[in-house]
Amino acid sequence: xxxxxxxxxxxxxxxxxxxxxxxxxxxxxxxxxxxxxxxxxxxxxxxxxxxxxxxxxxxxxxxxxxxxxxxxxxxxxxxxxxxxxxxxxxxxxxxxxxxxxxxxxxxxxxxxxxxxxxxxxxxxxxxxxxxxxxxxxxxxxxxxxxxxxxxxxxxxxxxxxx
Numbered sequence: 001x002x003x004x005x006x007x008x009x010x011x012x013x014x015x016x017x018x019x020x021x022x023x024x025x026x027x028x029x030x031x032x033x034x035x036x037x038x039x040x041x042x043x044x045x046x047x048x049x050x051x052x053x054x055x056x057x058x059x060x061x062x063x064x065x066x067x068x069x070x071x072x073x074x075x076x077x078x079x080x081x082x083x084x085x086x087x088x089x090x091x092x093x094x095x096x097x098x099x100x101x102x103x104x105x106x107x108x109x110x111x112x113x114x115x116x117x118x119x120x121x122x123x124x125x126x127x128x129x130x131x132x133x134x135x136x137x138x139x140x141x142x143x144x145x146x147x148x149x150x151x152x153x154x155x156x157x158x159x160x161x162x
Contacts, residue, residue: 029054032080034071036061043072046080056083063089071155076145081113086159089137094162097139099129099155106146106153113140132162 030050036042039061046053057063062071063085073080088095102124104110111119115134119142122129131139145153 029081031056034060034062040066040068041070041072043074045074046077048077050078052079052081054081054083058083058085058089063087067159069155069157069159073143073153073155074151076107076143076150076153078145080143080145082141082143082155084139084141084157085137086133088133088159088161092137094137095133096160096162097131097133098158098160099124099131100127100158101156102127103129103153103155106150108144108146110144111142113142 030047030053032044032046032053032055034042034044034055034057042060042062044055062069064087067087071082084097086095086097104122104124110122110129112122112131112134113119115136122131122141131141133139143153143155
């Protein structure tokens with residue numbers, strides 16, 4: 001009887017411990033650095049232990065100089081919040097990002113994050129996605145990587161002044 005009690009107790013401790021570990025690791029958000037040596041065609045990857053990551057392009061060459069960008073997300077996994085700023089952000093002018101192909105087809109899901117924190121699911125129409133800048137003159141996207149292990153996701157966009 002004590003052996004059964006010990007096994008049950010051990011199971012509960014391991015089970016509860018697993019839930020606590022999972023919960024604490026999910027709240028861990030990694031900040032991703034971008035390699036923009038290739039100027040408007042940078043690449044980045046998210047560390048494997050991250051459940052959620054954030055990439056802010058505001059201080060990059062892409063934000064300051066590019067009207068067309070092609071980001072190479074190497075070995076996409078988990079969730080990525082992508083904060084996109086453009087030449088128009090600093091001028092406080094609205095713009096639209098035009099994704100010329102089906103970005104949503106490479107991902108499990110794709111959302112625009114509004115300044116209030118609400119999510120709007122994005123779907124391609126006529127093989128493209130257009131996303132207008134928000135009140136902060138940014139486009140904030142939440143990308144959920146495909147459950148399939150892909151080599152890369154190409155995030156290509158053109159900036160169009162409204």
